[in-house]
Amino acid sequence: MRILLIHNRYTQPGGEDAVFEAERALLERMGHRVVTFVEDNARLDGVNPLKAAVEAVWSRETQRRLKRLIEKTRPDVVHFHNTFLRISPAAYYTVKAMGLPVVQTLHNYRLVCPGALLMRDGRVCETCVGRKVPWPGAVHGCWRGSRAQTAVVAAMVAVHRALGTWERKVDRYIALTEVARRRFAEGGVPADRIAVKPNFVDPDPGAGAHDGGYALFVGRLSAEKGVRTLLEAWKGLRGIPLRVVGDGPLRGEMEERARDGGVEVEFMGRRGREEVLRLMKDARVLVFPSVWYEGFPVTLAEAFACGLPVVASRLGAMAEIVEDGRTGLLFKPGDAQGLAETVAALWGDRRRCEEMGREARSAYLARYTADANYERLMAIYRQAIAEARA
Incomplete structure (x- = not known):
């Protein structure tokens, strides 16, 4: 053709x-x-x-x-x-x-x-x-x-x-x-x-071991991505390291608030696709707190391909892609406390986290190849x- x-x-x-x-x-x-x-x-x-x-x-x-x-x-x-x-x-x-x-x-x-x-x-x-x-x-x-x-x-x-x-x-x-x-x-x-x-997502990156001991955010650091909610939630998540990959207009504000609040977060800036996939293979959970409907976030499909469960807003495309309780967990958009509680619950149950990762990988193989x-x-x-x- x-x-x-x-x-x-x-x-x-x-x-x-x-x-x-x-x-x-x-x-x-x-x-x-x-x-x-x-x-x-x-x-x-x-x-x-x-x-x-x-x-x-x-x-x-x-x-x-x-x-x-x-x-x-x-x-x-x-x-x-x-x-x-x-x-x-x-x-x-x-x-x-x-x-x-x-x-x-x-x-x-x-x-x-x-x-x-x-x-x-x-x-x-x-x-x-x-x-x-x-x-x-x-x-x-x-x-x-x-x-x-x-x-x-x-x-x-x-x-x-x-x-x-x-x-x-x-x-x-x-x-x-x-x-x-x-x-x-x-x-x-x-x-x-x-x-x-x-x-x-192509080529298939394959599933990772997810033994890096950190949560991961990948995306533009802007208001619609829910990054303020993310940072507020992490104030109450002591002992759960967060790595933030991406750049955007709110990066300076986020770095300042993280310093002032003593939040355990590492800002990594923009990274190439191969490194992002490597980080996904090591991470225990991907956090996706957007407050708009989203189109179709390739980040979610990439996480699934790596066997990484997702904690996402119960809104729009996210609520359609992430099956609550199977490939990840959903929380109320903009609710920092709800996000913190959801992440803490999943982080504390390693076996459940691994099961959701396997289901996420299966969803990728069925829909997103x-x-x-x-x-x-x-x-x-x-x-x-x-x-x-x-």
Whole structure:
């Protein structure tokens, strides 16, 4: 199969960029001819803000370049990962005008929430879900804390909702979880076109011995990741070392609070994937206290692949991926005391911890391997091709 993958990279590399590369590599390994069309938001530096705003809604430059690429490569299916900001949804129109099927992975909630997180002021917020014009997001400056920049996102969503882009120009959507599928359907994305396909971990890192004697956090040090809850919880967890892998805007605050509170935590900064997996193989438990729905945290699938049980918030994707009492334990989002009690209970029962680790490993083998993901992806491509032909 000839497959065109389209992706708009973010200024700061993130999970969506990693998933795009992982799926590209998987498709190539399986023998498909893969062509990529990639833009980068870093190229917006120095661009007139008004021009950038207009092109976020409709980029004619993207249309011209994409048309030439399609004429040259003649793909069987076109798979979009991200169109924001430089590519724009105008690209769908070019692809459909050339009679090709369109697949769109919904990595975040931008089609129903200008801030993309369904979160405001540290809490879950669904005010914009289902609105034809998501104006509350612009009023509150939900993207980057800027009303002007959020207004650009809201305008893009509103214009293409009015044009019927989401209904008429995409043959199949990929949601990463059932929770996300429901939210998008409530927000107006055609429910009968949304398939659920999680992210995957490849290659298989194998299970670890988990004898390092520490708990582990891996993620961006930002408010939505629940890092303040994490640190508050650890004030009451004497004797349980915590290693924190990652960086972000709250790192300085966390380090200062840890020093002042005498919290037993080691801040390790950003680490490469291989080292993260090694840490997961040694850790006794992964702590994942996010206070937003999440998309599909690859970190959880990586932990499962390493046979590492997870203590996570009972919210969104986390509550769907982590089976409470089987592959880990869940606690109330934002509840530092509840998190501390949950971690302490699991930490004190080594046998239960090991049993959950084995169940986590089994869940990985059943759901999150490259082979399982490939079969789901090809089924979605076939559905999109049949839909476009019809």
